[in-house]
Amino acid sequence: xxxxxxxxxxxxxxxxxxxxxxxxxxxxxxxxxxxxxxxxxxxxxxxxxxxxxxxxxxxxxxxxxxxxxxxxxxxxxxxxxxxxxxxxxxxxxxxxxxxxxxxxxxxxxxxxxxxxxxxxxxxxxxxxxxxxxxxxxxxxxxxxxxxxxxxxxxxxxxxxxxxxxxxxxxxxxxxxxxxxxxxxxxxxxxxxxxxxxxxxxxxxxxxxxxxxxxxxxxxxxxxxxxxxxxxxxxxxxxxxxxxxxxxxxxxxxxxxxxxxxxxxxxxxxxxxxxxxxxxxxxxxxxxxxxxxxxxxxxxxxxxxxxxxxxxxxxxxxxxxxxxxxxxxxxxxxxxxxxxxxxxxxxxxxxxxxxxxxxxxxxxxxxxxxxxxxxxxxxxxxxxxxxxxxxxxxxxxxxxxxxxxxxxxxxxxxxxxxxxxxxxxxxxxxxxxxxxxxxxxxxxxxxxxxxxxxxxxxxxxxxx
Amino acid sequence: xxxxxxxxxxxxxxxxxxxxxxxxxxxxxxxxxxxxxxxxxxxxxxxxxxxxxxxxxxxxxxxxxxxxxxxxxxxxxxxxxxxxxxxxxxxxxxxxxxxxxxxxxxxxxxxxxxxxxxxxxxxxxxxxxxxxxxxxxxxxxxxxxxxxxxxxxxxxxxxxxxxxxxxxxxxxxxxxxxxxxxxxxxxxxxxxxxxxxxxxxxxxxxxxxxxxxxxxxxxxxxxxxxxxxxxxxxxxxxxxxxxxxxxxxxxxxxxxxxxxxxxxxxxxxxxxxxxxxxxxxxxxxxxxxxxxxxxxxxxxxxxxxxxxxxxxxxxxxxxxxxxxxxxxxxxxxxxxxxxxxxxxxxxxxxxxxxxxxxxxxxxxxxxxxxxxxxxxxxxxxxxxxxxxxxxxxxxxxxxxxxxxxxxxxxxxxxxxxxxxxxxxxxxxxxxxxxxxxxxxxxxxxxxxxxxxxxxxxxxxxxx
Numbered sequence: 056x057x058x059x060x061x062x063x064x065x066x067x068x069x070x071x072x073x074x075x076x077x078x079x080x081x082x083x084x085x086x087x088x089x090x091x092x093x094x095x096x097x098x099x100x101x102x103x104x105x106x107x108x109x110x111x112x113x114x115x116x117x118x119x120x121x122x123x124x125x126x127x128x129x130x131x132x133x134x135x136x137x138x139x140x141x142x143x144x145x146x147x148x149x150x151x152x153x154x155x156x157x158x159x160x161x162x163x164x165x166x167x168x169x170x171x172x173x174x175x176x177x178x179x180x181x182x183x184x185x186x187x188x189x190x191x192x193x194x195x196x197x198x199x200x201x202x203x204x205x206x207x208x209x210x211x212x213x214x215x216x217x218x219x220x221x222x223x224x225x226x227x228x229x230x231x232x233x234x235x236x237x238x239x240x241x242x243x244x245x246x247x248x249x250x251x252x253x254x255x256x257x258x259x260x261x262x263x264x265x266x267x268x269x270x271x272x273x274x275x276x277x278x279x280x281x282x283x284x285x286x287x288x289x290x291x292x293x294x295x296x297x298x299x300x301x302x303x304x305x306x307x308x309x310x311x312x313x314x315x316x317x318x319x320x321x322x323x324x325x326x327x328x329x330x331x332x333x334x335x336x337x338x339x340x341x342x343x344x345x346x347x348x349x350x351x352x353x354x355x356x357x358x359x360x361x362x363x364x365x366x367x368x369x370x371x372x373x374x375x376x377x378x379x380x381x382x383x384x385x386x387x388x389x390x391x392x393x394x395x396x397x398x399x400x401x402x403x404x405x406x407x408x409x410x411x412x413x414x415x416x417x418x419x420x421x422x423x424x425x426x427x428x429x430x431x432x433x434x435x436x437x438x439x440x441x442x443x444x445x446x447x448x449x450x451x452x453x454x455x456x457x458x459x460x461x462x463x464x465x466x467x468x469x470x471x472x473x474x475x476x477x478x479x480x481x482x483x484x485x486x487x488x489x490x491x492x493x494x495x496x497x498x499x500x501x502x503x504x505x506x507x508x509x510x511x512x513x514x515x516x517x518x
Numbered sequence: 519x520x521x522x523x524x525x526x527x528x529x530x531x532x533x534x535x536x537x538x539x540x541x542x543x544x545x546x547x548x549x550x551x552x553x554x555x556x557x558x559x560x561x562x563x564x565x566x567x568x569x570x571x572x573x574x575x576x577x578x579x580x581x582x583x584x585x586x587x588x589x590x591x592x593x594x595x596x597x598x599x600x601x602x603x604x605x606x607x608x609x610x611x612x613x614x615x616x617x618x619x620x621x622x623x624x625x626x627x628x629x630x631x632x633x634x635x636x637x638x639x640x641x642x643x644x645x646x647x648x649x650x651x652x653x654x655x656x657x658x659x660x661x662x663x664x665x666x667x668x669x670x671x672x673x674x675x676x677x678x679x680x681x682x683x684x685x686x687x688x689x690x691x692x693x694x695x696x697x698x699x700x701x702x703x704x705x706x707x708x709x710x711x712x713x714x715x716x717x718x719x720x721x722x723x724x725x726x727x728x729x730x731x732x733x734x735x736x737x738x739x740x741x742x743x744x745x746x747x748x749x750x751x752x753x754x755x756x757x758x759x760x761x762x763x764x765x766x767x768x769x770x771x772x773x774x775x776x777x778x779x780x781x782x783x784x785x786x787x788x789x790x791x792x793x794x795x796x797x798x799x800x801x802x803x804x805x806x807x808x809x810x811x812x813x814x815x816x817x818x819x820x821x822x823x824x825x826x827x828x829x830x831x832x833x834x835x836x837x838x839x840x841x842x843x844x845x846x847x848x849x850x851x852x853x854x855x856x857x858x859x860x861x862x863x864x865x866x867x868x869x870x871x872x873x874x875x876x877x878x879x880x881x882x883x884x885x886x887x888x889x890x891x892x893x894x895x896x897x898x899x900x901x902x903x904x905x906x907x908x909x910x911x912x913x914x915x916x917x918x919x920x921x922x923x924x925x926x927x928x929x930x931x932x933x934x935x936x937x938x939x940x941x942x943x944x945x946x947x948x949x950x951x952x953x954x955x956x957x958x959x960x961x962x963x964x965x966x967x968x969x970x971x972x973x974x975x976x977x978x979x980x981x
Binding site: 124167257394 | 592640751
């Protein structure tokens with residue numbers, strides 16, 4: 056029933072998304088460097104002028120262009136401007152080897168069993184599965200997620216301490232909207248997930264970076280910053296197989312960190328997006344399991360189930376969860392009930408656990424192939440992380456290479472990555488690259504990494 | 519696979535949601551009347567104190583209670599406080615006749631055909647249907663929605679003028695976040711959809727009401743307000759079968775309204791949630807079709823398809839849509855691809871059009887039954903609207919009755935409604951009630967209305 060001109064190439068849409076994100080952040084960086092000129096007044100007739108004088112230039116009913124950008128809220132100013140639209144609308148090329156988006160591989164997605172579950176829910180349970188859900192999520196689904204946390208993390212949230220969200224980013228947005236006033240300090244790992252930086256900046260937070268090393272966030276540095284007077288309202292961390300470095304926080308640092316949160320009264324937002332996708336031993340205890348009084352855990356089912364229904368969870372202090380539920384009433388009101396029930400049925404049947412075992416093996420294999428390719432193709436002086444789980448390897452190029460500037464050369468060579476700078480709150484990462492190996496076919500990894508190596512070598516030779 | 523203690527009564531979860539909304543707004547009204555005491559400081563050790571002094575009271579690692587409410591963002595203050603949580607968490611009784619929530623009736627939901635579509639998409643199209651979507655929506659789905667608008671409204675949005683949203687409320691939230699600074703004026707019909715008031719208040723808008731009559735918004739009054747200096751940045755309206763009155767705006771007023779928007783440079787946000795659920799002749803042209811230069815149309819598939827996947831659309835000026843796409847990157851990133859593809863396949867197969875025909879007949883029948891019951895059971899002096907479409911009848915009680923205060927008595931008589939006050943930005947509606955007949959079984963309508971009549975009579979006798 057899809058007309059042929061719409062083009063549902065199996066991977067086309069996905070690559071499109073990747074490129075959109077990639078271009079978006081390239082653009083964002085450029086916008087920042089241009090000193091946010093996009094929000095400056097233009098010669099075009101604009102919203103504020105018309106509002107001031109109630110003038111009649113368009114009284115003839117013509118469709119003359121208004122400049123709506125003049126009315127943008129102040130909180131949008133750090134998010135870049137109108138040029139992003141044009142770039143987002145670009146159709147993606149389909150012959151690019153893309154290491155850019157943090158996408159799960161469709162090979163891990165459920166098929167037959169889930170098809171049966173979906174058909175059964177629609178036929179036999181439409182009154183629940185197709186209806187609005189309670190904003191905090193369906194009771195049975197919360198019961199399932201709660202039991203899952205109990206078995207994975209040794210602690211079950213009480214009633215009121217758990218809600219269903221529309222993916223992990225939904226939790227960040229709801230928290231920022233509910234608790235961040237302009238100028239509030241939010242501390243993050245540097246580098247960290249760029250979506251989180253955007254979510255907090257979207258509410259005019261003062262986002263500050265705390266450095267990381269091979270053992271995760273430098274909690275000792277955070278301790279010094281706090282002693283010197285830094286007062287974050289929220290500290291955001293991805294303790295397991297971090298985005299973008301692939302590295303994890305040690306058990307000792309986790310205990311130290313929750314101690315700091317209790318002492319200084321800040322909330323830890325713990326993002327566990329990759330926690331279940333480790334390649335070896337189980338990760339250290341989650342921060343939430345250590346300190347449910349000061350930790351809000353944001354989980355997502357996008358990486359372990361699939362992203363095509365927007366589903367995640369938030370577990371934390373009841374006072375926090377209750378406010379996120381109020382905020383969610385005004386965003387999407389509830390996460391889709393059909394996806395919730397599919398997850399529950401699939402999960403209670405044991406299928407999710409089996410899927411995760413297969414996913415771990417796939418991503419471990421790709422991490423290994425990517426590491427091998429890096430060893431074969433990177434120029435001298437390049438370094439990279441060796442993840443024990445998750446989707447990412449973090450590459451540091453030698454010799455002052457600018458990975459933003461090289462993006463165009465990479466595109467010309469039909470390979471895509473995300474440059475390092477947007478992963479920092481400010482000023483770092485110019486020589487760095489995030490490689491997401493999660494959705495690059497095994498037989499394309501070596502070639503893709505070889506092309507990036509070429510781009511870097513060419514840049515080094517031209518210096 | 520659902521344990522018996524979870525309790526998936528076919529209608530239980532839904533009634534729970536209804537009661538949550540109902541209680542939420544009752545509570546909200548009370549909170550406002552209490553002068554927002556909930557955000558005042560408490561004797562409990564709180565966030566701000568700990569943040570100021572970095573004190574060590576909890577250095578022992580205990581799970582002492584923090585008072586997180588002290589850190590709430592200022593923008594949350596108009597949304598009520600922590601008591602809402604407790605009420606939202608209440609399990610709903612299952613023996614209440616509820617006219618409160620604006621829910622579609624599950625009898626209208628698709629079953630067999632959709633079950634086949636879902637199973638096929640999961641089995642054969644997982645790489646698209648289960649993966650992340652582009653933030654603005656899948657290209658094929660936008661093509662489908664665009665074609666649908668062309669056939670229904672005589673105008674197709676160009677590329678960049680249309681995006682897929684997670685229901686209608688998502689569009690309001692994204693618009694408010696992107697364009698509303700604290701103190702900005704947003705004009706709304708008085709009364710209007712309470713979720714829209716909340717969405718704009720959530721960004722500290724100054725929400726102003728414009729009265730309505732049997733021909734919809736009093737555009738003449740708006741004209742005077744504008745002449746007197748009112749400068750709304752946004753005007754929100756539901757021109758067709760409005761929530762909560764069930765009434766529609768005439769064609770003449772629509773033309774006058776878009777003229778005002780062009781003259782004074784404000785954006786019209788047109789909510790078309792009920793537009794396709796008319797009982798008789800087709801409604802007048804949509805505002806967006808009249809003036810796509812100054813109108814953002816927010817549509818939802820929740821009332822005509824089903825709410826269990828969160829799906830809607832936004833059509834409007836490219837400058838506006840592009841900013842909503844940026845904002846959506848930081849909320850749920852995208853609407854679920856599975857729901858998008860289900861809608862597209864179901865719609866392109868002609869099933870949605872047939873479903874809508876059946877839905878109109880069902881809701882027309884219920885509107886008639888409710889009108890008949892009101893005529894039979896209301897005390898003298900009560901008046902109500904006669905809708906030509908949609909889900910709602912708006913009832914005005916006689917003699918200064920306070921419908922908020924009567925909510926408890928209604929609950930005791932096992933009937934629920936939403937009192938009128940939260941539908942106004944300020945100060946009106948004390949004697950009014952919204953009756954949603956959309957999901958009350960035919961054979962319960964008369965009894966439910968009879969109970970409300972009893973509650974009102976009792977109150978009048980006690981005066």
